[in-house]
Amino acid sequence: MTEPVQEVSDARTSPRRTLTQYTKGFTRVKDFMIIGFPGLHPAYYGPASALLFFTYLFILAGNFFILVFVGLERCLYKPTYLIFCHLAMNDLLFGTVTLPKMISRYWWDNKMISFAACFTQMYFVHSLGAIHSLLLLVMSLDRFIAVFLPLKYPVLITNNNISIACGLSWIGTFLRMMGIVYHAQTLPYCNSNIIVQCYCDHISITNLACGESVKFVQAVAVGFAMFSLLLPLSFVIFSYISIFAIVLRMRNIEGRYKTLSTCTPQLLISCLYYLPRCFVYLAHAVGFSFSLDIRILLILLYSLLPCAVNPIIYCFKTKDIKDILMKRLTNAKVGMKQASK
Template identity: 80%
Template sequence: YCSYYTYTIYYFIILGFPGLDPRYYGLVSTLLFFTYMAIVVGNIFILVFVGVERYLHKPTYLIFFHMAMNDLLFGTVTLPKMISRYWRDDKIISFGACFTQMYFVHSLGAIQSLLLLIMSLDRFIAVCFPLKYPVLLTNNTVSMACGLSWIGTFLRMMAVIYHALTLPYCNSNIIVQCYCDHTSVTKLGCGEDVKYVQTVAVGLAMFSLLLPLSFILFSFISIFVVVFRIGNAEGRSKTLSTCTPQLVICCLYYMPRCFVYLANYIGFSFSLDIRILLILLYSLLPCAVNPIIYCFKTKYIKDILMKRLKNAKVGMKLHNNA
């Protein structure tokens, strides 16, 4: 046990991938940079497109709007420092900046889970109770639900981060991860309360993850039951296609996480580098891929986008002919 007054950590060192050869730092930073560009361009496009197109001012697309905002913020909170780590070998992050990053990482992750719950509720009511859909899910209802998800999570996460701040930090200041997360940071704490702080945080994380997942599974099982009761194949296909984007997005978010947790539970261990890579993949890949799913798996967005592109081509031809 170390005395808080004798040893105090003022900054952390982000180790990143422990086994990565420095020769590949440039390649990794370039890959992370293009990932960040894909997240920024894709999600800003969705934010502007949904905001400008009045036809998309409907509950489903308002949820997409909030999802895009969440993905953009998550990428911005994590990737610039990761890129700097490998581009300029800038490994140092201040104590305050690390806890701020940790706050937003976990807040945005929990908000994402709640937005997926709202998204599944939207499809559940649309398919299972179509006549009640216009009454139960209005723009105001969805905006209020999404807003409460943001506000409630940000307030709740303050308590989690404050709880972590009560620990004295006097062990190693090396974070074996690519960004500051609760587990990696609290491992560096001292005293008997470390295990308690970690247990409380893991319990809240599981609650934030599993409660929405339970309803999401229930909603999609109910949707499949309704779909397979539809008499003709065309009706089944049309109804199911309206849920495809939401189903793919939920799978991208939950399946890798469940795989990692299940692997740990049954005793299957990964190397440290592989574990960090898996965490990065399930954290950042959906942020980059979701805008593509919105555009090409959602009929109305795809139709409007194709119409705008055709109009732009016609306008260019007329201008060239003139």
Template identity: 60%
Template sequence: MFYTNVTRIKNFFILGFPELSLEYYGPVSALLFVLFMSIAVGNIFILVFVKCERSLHKPTYLIFCHLALTDLAFGTVTLPKIISKYWFGDSIISFYGCFAQMYFVHCLGAAHSFILMVMALDRFIAICAPLRYTVLFTNTTVSVLCGISWLVPILWMVGVVIDGLALPFCNSNIIVHCYCDHIAITSLGCENVREVQVVAFGFAMFCLLLPLGFIVLSYFVIILAVTRISSSEGRIKTLSTCMPQLLITFLFYMPRCFVYLANNVGFTFSVPVRIVVVMMYSLLPAAVNPVIYCFKTKDIKENLKKKFFIRKINISIKPG
């Protein structure tokens, strides 16, 4: 059948969490709102704190800022709409608004993945070539690499969106998810769905596996380098500088790899469980990462202690 009107669907309906009882709409919307505020406050705090502290104007913390920006943007793109659904009963999103949300969802996820690769490169050079670190890995270098990490998904996703828009949509307009993603949208197409999804899947695998492969290889070399350090204290100290990066990387990649592997070995999740799992691994790290930056990174933790210690002293000696 030949379809000429690809905009027959004017709006999409965000289903959210399937089978969720009406009595839980209030608590779920409140929980999502708390999650959104945690993401917003935590990541804005990191951006402002690093900006204001000149001692933190270093490559590592510049990378943290790029990661915080992707987390903040992702939460801002995805959560307000689903919160409004459960809070105000607003489940409708426009046809092009849904595609715009899909664009930013996948663009931000891919950018985050590539920036994690830049972060692994930072640790690789710092540990394997420490004497040349300040020459090889400057703030300018980080800005260029992170800029490329943003640019590649921004340009590539334009093609993915155009492919999706070319599909004829004439069936259901229900998005079985909490936000518009590529599979949820393209599954509603009338024809050529498989071809469009294969192209998008290839892009997703490129953005996931290329950075992950580099990260695994770089940390393998880092571990080999650390084993050559003579003192156990030196080994522990060196590895401790990698802990924030390892935790952030683990939170991003491991749940995704688990879901992909589970699907490949024949273990499938029910639709409600799959949506909950996707929401958890997509949004919880964005709320947790600022805590990791603050309490697992020595320089940020020391600066925070100084700020609060000085403030406490000033309050205690304030007259009257």
């Protein structure tokens, strides 16, 4: 390895930008500058940071409520709600990994992030995204077996089996993502330290690398990303199309409604996660281009919107949770009336 011989700075980006000069003509980036929305006027930094802050509070409150509520209600100790808890934990972690830095970017104009912190954020961003996709696969498998193999459902879908499946999704993804991040970290970073994004992601970081291996590292990462996205998506589409086909053949209207109502929350959660991503990918594939600010906004929407909206879906589209909530609220109102008397 070539030792650094001098420190240089680039005034075009920031006076705080520090690079380390290498004797072979390369410079190593020591920290990154997160630009966020390049077209956002500084006058709107306050409202932007406030919006992000309240979004973070909403994500924390909603998902923490689901975890505590399911944990306290023993009647909800079922496979379906166990999956909801894993999704809530995933959404809670994703918001915590991304939003605090975004808030500080606009609240205190803190653009800088260290090399190690940026790669750590990238690791968790992509890991949690892949885990979310795998949890949706487990969720669709749960509904598929419930509809097609109802008699075997209590045997195949147990709390232990779901815990193992979800646990493997977490552990396997975290281990696999270590290789992806280490692969990216081996590249020399010498082009720039400016990340035109609201958080560190693989494409934004590796686009700043130089050398002949950049395209290969990006291709490997994209391949794994497509595997993590398309394999679960394929089964999700297959399972829900199959379920709708069964529902349409049912003659009993009440049976149709009951089957659909048990699948509606899972279908909404899956659509909320996959549809915006598919739209962005397809638009890119057909050559439809967005402005830089719109592209970043779309990425933020499909990344953070599910984290914020999923708890609402759990509460108002899941019969057991909704019934328990209404019962608790009714009991609370009766207690307040009795206390006032």
